[in-house]
Amino acid sequence: MKNPFILALISGVLTGMGNGSVFGAALMCFLGRGKFEDWGGWYGDAYNPATFTGFIDWAMIVFGVAFFIILYVAVKRHNELEAS
Numbered sequence: 001m002k003n004p005f006i007l008a009l010i011s012g013v014l015t016g017m018g019n020g021s022v023f024g025a026a027l028m029c030f031l032g033r034g035k036f037e038d039w040g041g042w043y044g045d046a047y048n049p050a051t052f053t054g055f056i057d058w059a060m061i062v063f064g065v066a067f068f069i070i071l072y073v074a075v076k077r078h079n080e081l082e083a084s
Contacts, residue, residue: 002079004075004076004079005072007071008071008075009068009072011071012064012067012068012069012070012071012072013064013065013067013068014064015067015071016060016063016064016065016066016067016068017060017061017063017064019063019067020056020059020060020061020062020063020064021056021060023056023059023063024055024056024059024060027056027059028052028056033052034052036050036051036052036055038050038051038052039051039052039053040052040053040054041053
């Protein structure tokens with residue numbers, strides 16, 4: 001595999017967003033709604049970080065991007081080692 005971009009994108013984002021949702025579930029079990037006044041589940045409010053759902057959605061997006069970057073660097077370096 002010369003370019004691990006698609007492999008890293010799909011598997012990294014799926015794994016990262018899954019971990020982000022587990023983080024959100026653990027946060028919800030630990031804090032309840034905490035200081036969030038609105039749960040934010042409708043339309044644009046679902047991505048507003050000031051709402052509970054928006055915070056969890058952004059956590060999932062950040063985890064997905066982070067796992068994509070980590071996996072892309074790891075697979076790219078692995079391919080460089082295999083090629084040499």
